[in-house]
Amino acid sequence: MNITVINGTPVKGVTYHMKNMFLEHFDKNVTITEFYPEDMPDLCVGCKNCFMKGEALCPHKDKTMPVWESFLKADLIVFAYPVYALRAPASIKTLLDHLCVHWMVHRPKKEMFSKTVAIITNSVGAPNGAAQKDVKTSFSWMGVSRIYTCGAGMMGDIFWDKITAKSLKMLRKKTKRLYKKVHNIKPLRRMRLKEAVRFMACKMIHKATLKNEDTPSLDNQHYIEHGWIKAKPANSKSWRS
Ligand SMILES: Cc1cc2nc3c(=O)[nH]c(=O)nc-3n(C[C@H](O)[C@H](O)[C@H](O)COP(=O)(O)O)c2cc1C
Structure with missing residues (x-):
């Protein structure tokens, strides 16, 4: 099993340890590739080269491509980040912006249609849903139907360093529950309804x-190349399908 992890903070705090608690459950045969905020692309400059000319012309391709290629090889994509201003932190958002293409x-x-994403977050006390939705929305639009939080x-x-035994127990329980949902996943054979309709x-x-x-x-x-729509017949004014 290949797991790609995106760490949304450089700090070895609650997020980092939650992620480790989750990963520790997997056996030693698992290959884990991790990325940190320093590996993320700079802010998108809005050139739109990715859309119009190809993502190879993105000024930040050297940072974006290794992450994207790792996603394509992964069976499980894990995001681990703290809630900042009720949302995902900027390091996560800048990656998501570069993947809109x-x-x-x-x-x-x-390849993305059969994958699984797991999102691990924590906050002082605010609900985590809006911050998780940043990643959920992007991956759902990439065609990923199976996303756990x-x-x-x-x-x-x-x-x-000052964490209480009660909080530790709670984190262990939550991360183990997530592990149980994803540890023996097989590639999803068919997109679920929401993604299929989109x-x-x-x-x-x-x-x-x-x-x-x-x-x-x-x-x-x-x-056209993927056979999802038909090519326009050459010189045809009455092209309809
Ligand atoms: C810039 C910043 C913004 C934050 N915004 C929120 C917030 O909106 N709601 C909340 O409950 N916690 C917020 N927090 C707190 C973190 O989510 C919380 O401390 C989390 O445990 C940090 O994880 P870490 O130990 O991995 O850094 C914020 C923290 C920082 C540094």
Whole structure:
């Protein structure tokens, strides 16, 4: 089993230890690749090269590509991050921004459709749902249907070196519960309803936009190459399907 982990904080605090508690349950045959905030791309500059010319022309490709390639090889993708301002921290958001090109509205990767994502978060006390949704939304739009979450409200118990036995027990219980959900996952054979409906809508959008294009956009070329929409017949004014 290949696991790719995105750590959303450089601090070896609650998040780091929650993630380790979760990973410790896996046996030694598992290959784990970890990325930290220093491995994340800089802020997206908004050039839109990824959409219009190809992601190889992204100014931050040297940081984005290794993470993306690791995702494509992974059976399980793990995000571990603290809640900042009720949301995911900026290191996570900047990665997500660089992956928009792989949303189903653009150029999704088939490999992603069968994957599983696990999101581990914690906060002082605020609900973790909105922060988890940042990652959930992105991966759902990439066609990932199986996304599990594990969130902990620390109730002020936020310094790892002073953590109480009660909080430790709670974190152990939650991370073990997450492990039980994902430890023997097989690739998902079919997208679930929400993602399948979105994908169908995306196919319709691409089919419609292709009609007005003399040369198919990169996104439409991608859809044609994968057989998700049909190519426009050459010199056909009455092209309909
Ligand atoms: C910049 C910043 C913003 C934060 N925002 C929130 C917040 O909106 N709600 C909350 O409950 N905790 C918030 N926290 C607290 C962290 O989520 C909490 O301390 C968490 O346990 C930190 O994990 P760590 O030990 O891995 O750094 C914030 C902390 C920082 C540093």
